[in-house]
Amino acid sequence: MDYGLNEHQRMIVDLAKKIAENDIRPVAAHYDQTGEFPWPVVQKMADSDLFCVFIDEEYGGLANGSRTFQMSLVTEELSKACGGIALAFAGSALGALPIILSGNEEQKRRWLPDVAAGKRLCAFALTEADAGSDAGGIRTTAIRDGDHYVLNGTKQWITNGGEAEIYTVIALTKPEKGARGASALVVEKGTPGLSFGKKEDKMGIRGSVTREVVFQDCRVPVENLLGREGTGFITAMKTFDASRPGVGAQAVGIAQGALDLAVDYATERRQFGSPVSSFQGLRFMLADMAMKVEAARALCYATARHVDSNPMVRPTMYSAMSKCFAGDVAMQVTTDAVQVFGGYGYMRDYPIEKYMRDAKITQIYEGTNQIQREEISKILVSEHIARQPKMVAAAAG
Ligand SMILES: Cc1cc2nc3c(=O)[nH]c(=O)nc-3n(C[C@H](O)[C@H](O)[C@H](O)COP(=O)(O)OP(=O)(O)OC[C@H]3O[C@@H](n4cnc5c(N)ncnc54)[C@H](O)[C@@H]3O)c2cc1C
Numbered sequence: 001m002d003y004g005l006n007e008h009q010r011m012i013v014d015l016a017k018k019i020a021e022n023d024i025r026p027v028a029a030h031y032d033q034t035g036e037f038p039w040p041v042v043q044k045m046a047d048s049d050l051f052c053v054f055i056d057e058e059y060g061g062l063a064n065g066s067r068t069f070q071m072s073l074v075t076e077e078l079s080k081a082c083g084g085i086a087l088a089f090a091g092s093a094l095g096a097l098p099i100i101l102s103g104n105e106e107q108k109r110r111w112l113p114d115v116a117a118g119k120r121l122c123a124f125a126l127t128e129a130d131a132g133s134d135a136g137g138i139r140t141t142a143i144r145d146g147d148h149y150v151l152n153g154t155k156q157w158i159t160n161g162g163e164a165e166i167y168t169v170i171a172l173t174k175p176e177k178g179a180r181g182a183s184a185l186v187v188e189k190g191t192p193g194l195s196f197g198k199k200e201d202k203m204g205i206r207g208s209v210t211r212e213v214v215f216q217d218c219r220v221p222v223e224n225l226l227g228r229e230g231t232g233f234i235t236a237m238k239t240f241d242a243s244r245p246g247v248g249a250q251a252v253g254i255a256q257g258a259l260d261l262a263v264d265y266a267t268e269r270r271q272f273g274s275p276v277s278s279f280q281g282l283r284f285m286l287a288d289m290a291m292k293v294e295a296a297r298a299l300c301y302a303t304a305r306h307v308d309s310n311p312m313v314r315p316t317m318y319s320a321m322s323k324c325f326a327g328d329v330a331m332q333v334t335t336d337a338v339q340v341f342g343g344y345g346y347m348r349d350y351p352i353e354k355y356m357r358d359a360k361i362t363q364i365y366e367g368t369n370q371i372q373r374e375e376i377s378k379i380l381v382s383e384h385i386a387r388q389p390k391m392v393a394a395a396a397g
Contacts, residue, residue, distance in 0.1 A: 001294070003297075003301060005073075008062075008064055009066065009069070009070060009073060012053055012070055012073055012074060013073050013074075013077055015048055015050065016050065016073065016074045016077035016078055017077050017080075019041075019044055019045060019048060019050070019077075019078065020077050020078050020080055020081035020082075021081065023040075023041050023044045024038075024041055024078060024081040024082050024085050024086075025081040025082070027040075027041065027085075028081055028082035028084075028085065028207065028351070028354070029351065029354070031082070031084065031085060031206065031207035032082075032084065032206045032207060032354055033206075035199075035201065035202075035206045035207075035209075037088070037163050037209045038085045038088060038207050039163075041085055041088070042088050042089075042118070042121070043118075045088075045089055045118060046117065046118020046119070047118070049062070049118075050074055050089060050118070051089070051092065051115060051116055051117065051118040052116045052117075053067075053070040053071060053073075053074055054067045054068075054070060054071040054093045054096065054100075055067075055096070055100070055112050055113075055115060055116035056100075056112075059108050059109065059112035059113050059116060060112065060113035060116040060117060061112070061116040062116075065308060065309075066305075066308050067100070067242075067308060068242055068245055068246070068304040068305075068307040068308050069301070069304040069305050069307075069308055071090070071093045071246050071249075071304075072245050072246050072248070072249035072300060072301070072304045073249070074089060075089060075090045075093075075246050075249040075250050075253065076249040076250070076252050076253035076256070076297075076300075077253065078253065079249070079250045079251075079252075079253025079254050079257065080253045080254075080256050080257035080260070081257065082207055082358070083204070083205055083250055083253065083254040083257075083355070083358035083359070083361075083362075084204065084205035084206050084207030084208040084358060085207040085208070086250060086253065087159055087160075087205055087207070087208035087250070088121065088160065088163075088207075088208060090243075090246050090247075090249075090250060091121075091122075091123060091124075091159035091160040091164075091208065092115065092121045092122045092123075092160060092164065093122075093243065093246060094122070094123075094124045094159070094239065094243045094246070094366075095121070095122025095123040095124040095160065095164060095166060095167065095168050096111075096112065096115045096122045096166075096168075097124070097168075097238075097239040097242055097243055098124065098168040098184045098186075098226050098235050098236075098239050099111055099112060099115075099122075099166075099168060099186065099226060100112070101235060101238045101239060101242065102184060102226040102227035102231070102234075102235040102238070103226050103227075106223075107186070107223075107224075107226065111166055111186065114165075114166075115166065120164070120165035120166050121160050121163060121164040121165060121166070122160070122164050122165075122166045122167070122168065123158050123159060123160040123161055123163075123164035123166070123167050123168070123213070124158070124159075124167075124168050124239065125155035125158045125161075125167050125168065125169045125170070125213050126138070126155070126169075126170045126236055127155060127156050127157050127158070128140060128153065128154065128155060128156055129154070129156050133367070133368060133370075133371050135170075135179075135233075135236065136178060136179035136233070138153075138170060138171070138172065138182065139153055139172070139175075140152065140153025140154070140155065140169070140170075140171040140172065140215060141153060141171060141172045141173075141175055142169075142171035142172065142173050142183060142185055142220075143173070143175075144173065144222070145219070147221060147222050148219040148220060148221055148222065149171075149173065149185060149219070149220050149222065149224070149225070150217055150218065150219050151169070151171055151185070151187065151193070151194075151215035151217075151218040151219075151220065152215055152216060152217060152218070153171065153215055154197065154212055154213070154214045154215070155169065155212065155213040155214075155215075156212055157200065157210050157212075157365075158210065158211055158212070158213045159208055159209070159210055159365075160208075160209060161196055161199075161209060161210060161211030161212065161213050162196035162199070162209060162211045162213075163209055164189065165188060165189045165190075166186060166188060166189070167186065167187045167188070167189070167194070167213060168184060168185075168186055168226065168239075169184070169185050169186075169187050169213075169215075170182055170183070170184055170232045170233070170235070170236050171183065171185060171215075171232070173225075173229045173230070173232075174229070174230065177230070179233050180230055180233075181230060182230070182232030182233050182236075183225060183226075183227075183228075183229045183230060183231065183232040184225070184226040184227060184231070184232045184235040184236070185220055185224050185225055185226065186220070186224040186226065187215070187218065187220050187224070188220075191218055191219070191220060192218065192219070193215060193216050193217045193218030193219060194213070194214070194215060194218045195214045195216070196211050196212065196213060196214065197211065197212030197213070197214050198211065198212050199211045202361075203357050203360060204354070204356075204357030204358040204359070204360055204361055205357075205358050205361050237316070238314070240319065240366055240367060241307065241314055241315050241316050241319045242307055242319070243366060244319040244320060244322060244323035244366055244367070244372075245300050245303045245304040245307060245319055245322045245323070246304075247323045247326075247327065247362055247365070247366050248296065248299070248300035248303070248322035248323045248325070248326035248327070248362075249300050249304070249326070250362055251296065251323075251326035251327045251329065251330035251359065251362040252293060252296050252297045252300055252326050252329075252330070254330045254334060254355055254358050254359045254362070255289075255292070255293045255296065255326075255329055255330040255333040255334060255359070256293050256297075257355060258333055258334040258337035258352060258355035258356070258359075259286070259289050259290060259293055259333055259337060261337060261351060261352055261355070262286065262289065262336070262337040262340040262341070262352070263277070263286060265340060265341055265344075265352075266282055266286065266340050269341075269342075269344075276340075282340060285336055285339070285340065286340070288336070289332075289333045289336050289337070292329045292332060292333055293329065293333060295325075295329070296322075296325055296326040296329040296330075297326075299321060299322050299325055299326065300322045300326055302318075303315065303318040303319055303321070303322040304322075306318055307319065316375060316379060317375065317376050317379040317380070320367070320372040320373075320375040320376050321372070321376055323362070323366060323367070323369075323372055324363075324369045324372035324373060324376070326362065327359075327362035327363040327369055328363065328369060330359035330362050330363075331356075331359050331360060331362075331363055333359075334352075334355040334356040334358075334359040335356055337352050337355060337356070338352055338353055338355075338356050
């Protein structure tokens with residue numbers, strides 16, 4: 001299918017595909033088993049300028065006005081080989097977004113060139129033990145003290161935690177104001193008072209590291225505040241608007257990777273004297289899987305392009321749709337892929353069950369799919385209500 005990629009984007013896809021096939025696929029099972037952070041692969045991504053694709057030219061990148069789309073294309077390709085290792089890349093893009101979207105010129109010049117060069121990874125820290133879907137319930141504080149903020153609290157389940165050098169953190173600068181008193185700040189690794197807690201032992205995406213990030217009287221200069229005080233949740237929501245198509249892309253990549261393996265297997269495995277791909281029951285299953293993957297890809301590509309070409313319009317509803325739809329598709333397709341493999345699909349000797357484990361996270365993080373449906377329906381209903389008086393007036397007139 002021609003997805004309308006320009007020459008630059010086709011080059012990016014080819015490069016990501018090469019890294020996925022040569023550097024990720026052969027080691028995916030190793031990182032899945034060990035849970036180690038895939039530094040050699042990250043180094044390869046950095047050497048190949050992959051981290052440039054989501055950073056603007058003036059800060060050392062190659063975004064070319066297609067930051068979200070290019071980030072999604074790379075995430076998809078890497079995820080076809082391993083949804084976990086791909087997250088070292090996508091998690092860094094997520095962590096950089098608050099700087100890209102809310103940082104001032106000096107802050108962008110200070111941090112983004114190193115991110116583009118892959119010299120420093122980023123991480124985004126919002127979630128806490130008692131504040132997941134209800135992110136407004138965060139308790140981490142960042143209290144002003146002279147020309148510093150002093151951070152105290154613990155962030156939970158932070159992708160790239162401990163490995164990243166740059167943390168974009170949402171914390172309460174005015175705790176008495178609740179969510180409206182939250183601000184976004186950058187905390188660099190090595191800052192006294194910043195430490196890392198438990199590394200999670202996860203079901204899937206085990207090639208990605210998820211850790212606690214702990215602040216104990218951690219002092220950061222006021223220059224590290226992104227945007228104005230009190231705008232932390234605006235930054236977080238704008239970040240999710242731009243990052244959710246990337247989760248959708250991860251889901252599409254995982255689903256496509258599983259579908260490819262399922263088609264391969266179905267044509268090789270013989271029962272009743274024929275390849276199992278000759279049985280209509282299985283063929284129709286493969287057809288449904290392929291249709292779902294293409295539909296998810298189309299929605300994710302359209303959303304990513306919409307995010308890039310309409311920077312003044314919040315794409316919240318479409319971003320939520322792309323993440324939610326593609327995440328559900330990834331779960332369905334990978335589950336069906338295991339079914340295509342039969343009993344062998346259930347065994348760790350075969351690569352397919354990993355895709356099913358990896359797919360699950362795409363329905364959970366960056367807002368669960370229940371929360372995405374909440375957001376979509378909230379916007380649908382509020383837009384409908386906003387149109388009502390005009391419709392009544394038009395009918396009367
Ligand atoms: C591997 C991994 C990596 C992560 N990486 C990061 C990261 O880098 N940075 C970061 O800040 N966070 C990260 N997270 C956190 C992630 O975003 C949260 O797990 C997610 O937002 C859901 O929060 P929760 O797990 O506390 O679930 P809960 O909010 O406790 O939800 C429990 C269940 O209730 C449902 N639910 C909750 N509220 C509603 C509602 N209003 N309506 C309907 N259903 C509802 C949920 O859908 C879910 O099914 C990560 C999580 C994981 C597992």
